[in-house]
Amino acid sequence: MTYSEAIDYLYAQLPVFHRVGAKAIKPGLDNVIKLCDYLGNPQEKFRSIHIAGTNGKGSSSHMLAAVLQSAGYKTGLYTSPHLKSFTERIRIDGFPVPEEEVADFVVQHRAFIEDLKPSFFEVTVGMAFDYFARQNVDIAVVEVGLGGRLDSTNIITPLVSLITNIGWDHSDILGDSLEQIAFEKAGIIKPGVPVVVSEYDPETQAVFRKRAEECGSQLLFGSDLFVVNNFGVSEKGREISVETLTENSLALTLGLLGTYQLKNIAGVLGVLNVLTGLYSHSGSSFEKLRISPDAVEDGLANVVGLTGLKGRWQFLQRNPTVICDTGHNEPGIRNVMESLQTVTYQQLHVVVGFVNDKDLSRVIRLFPKEARYYFCQPDIPRALDADVLAEEFRLHGLVGEIVKEVNLALETALSRAQPEDCILVTGSTYVVAELNQL
Template sequence: MTYSEAIDYLYAQLPVFHRIGAKAIKPGLDNVIKLCAYLGNPQQQFKTIHVGGTNGKGSSSHLLAAVLQSAGYKTGLYTSPHLKSFTERIRINGSPMPDDEVAEFVVRHKAFIEDLKPSFFEVTVGMAFDYFARQNVDIAVIEVGLGGRLDSTNIITPLVSLITNIGWDHSDVLGETLQKIAFEKAGIIKPGVPVVISEFDAETYPVFSDRAVECGSELIVGSEWYSATDLGVEGEGRKIVLTSKNGADFRVTLGLLGSYQLKNIAGVLAVLKILARPGFYSDRPDSPAFWISETDVLTGLAHVVTLTGLQGRWQILQHNPTVICDTGHNEPGIRNVMESLQTVAYAQLHLVVGFVKDKDLSKVIRLFPKQARYYFCEPTIPRALDAEILAEEFHTYGLEGDVFNDVNQALEAALALAKPEDCILVTGSTYVVAELNQLGA
């Protein structure tokens, strides 16, 4: 079986969330527990960091992995969804899982998969854990897929958990209030395991506090340990001044250019601080479990894109005109994107936009600017929201534009009209960004 055949088999045999939405979810952890038991419980054979939240969990996961790589640790990274290739989901020191390893896993375990009938996501989680264990990683950063409490990744006992933030997304699955969504996210908090929340929010903090008390877990609010001052983009990085709770200032360059990354950085640094504590998960009380120097932190933060292969987060694809893509796809994500847009100088704004069906557009469209030229498109997946319907939805808010079959046609039209001093932003769905030809392989 070739790699392509293996991927086609998984897509054909198993329910896939990015194609059909919530119908792909298999409630509960029974399947992934059975799958990992069959694989020899690989998730117990390496250390982990668990990262959840509504927005920022992917960026935070990549930042953590980049710093750990810079510190010399063999670092696994599991994220979802992928943009171009399935193997992006499973990386070691930034290198995607080899194609032949994917094919071999499917061939070796095909009979068990067909008997168990897990979801696509459950299989990918098992595949990642198996690969990391066989490759003897020192530590792996594991991003939650959806929610937390019942997410397939939630069979690990990490060294530390990170929850980036809580916002409106997947309310049809996670709950119709922020407190209910926070409850699901808080499900990754494990007994005795420290948990970091990147941002304080008065509405959801009690949910995390109650869960932490119940589990006997230390609860840290990253934004109380570190505050960030944005100095703007200079060259290929965003310059930031970080102030620790003891008043010390230090400057960092962040390789992720979106201004919204300032909301993620405090949580990332707090997790790293916990990992480097003397005696933390170490045989020697006077020795840190992880040796992470200031140089390691600065290197990892500045070079995260090249170290881990992250794409699609406020990524500048070209200049004159400026073309930016961002995978913001829900209310808090689009809000962050629009805040970052305020830091960009341009004459005319062109917005290439596409969404999937299960988003509450009434919360999202009002965040888009009226002074822009719109190009509506749709990703080529069954969950795609028809571009004509999307245009009608935007029309009700006084936002007008043309309709295109796909994102590349829409971008080509925008480039034809844009002047060198203009800005073109592509956003609305991870799957729209994923189909950009300019993004590369």
């Protein structure tokens, strides 16, 4: 079986969330527990960090992995979804899992998979944990797929957990209030395992405090630990300084340019301080990691090259400026629009498409009225038809052209734009994933 045949088999045999949505989810952890037990419980053979959140969990995962790599640790990284290739989901020291490893896993375990009938995501989690264990990683950074409490990744016991933020997304699955969504995310908090929450939010903080208290876990809010000052973007990246509770100031360059990374960095630094023992807690005990200030600086500045992260406020070209971002829900789009305020342009063009299970009423109001719009749709079954999207935008006073194919929509925007204009491609991760320029 070739790699292509293996991927086709997984897509054909197993329910895939990015294609069919919520019906791909198999509630509970029974399947992934059975799968990993069959594989010899690989998740118990390496140290890990577990990351949940509505937005920022992917960026935070990559930043942590980059710093750990810079510190000399053999680092696994599990994220989802992928943009271009399935192999992006499973990395060691930035290198995607070899295609032959994917094919071999499917061939070797095909009979068990067909008997168990897990979801696509459950198989992917088992594959990642098996690969990390066999490759003897020192530590793995594991991003939650959706929610936390019932997510397939939630069978690990990490050194520390990170919850980036709580916002409106997947409310049909996670709950129709921020407190309910926070409850699902808080499900990754394990007994005696420290947890860092990147942003303090008065609406949800009590949920985290209650869960941490029940688990006897140290709870830290990154935004209470650090004051982050933004000095803008230089040729090297976004320049910031971070003030700590001890009034020390650390100058850093972030390789990820979006202004929303200023919120994520507090959580990332909080986790690193837990790992190095700066925030010690009697309820947790593990061998502290050696992570020098130089490793922190190098990892954060070179995160894109070290881990291969794409699609987060990524500049694709200049004259005109073309930026893509995978902000795909209300807090994500809000962050995108905040970052857009740092860009100088004459006219804004927006190439936009969504999947069909998003609450557009919360999102459309965030888009600027003065922009020119190009409505498209990703080539997946879950895509929201561009005609429907255009009508939804029109009802909010936002009009534009319907160009259904993503790259043709960008080409159309480029043909309309002047050199001093800006083109933003956003709305869905899957729209960004189809860009030929990515």
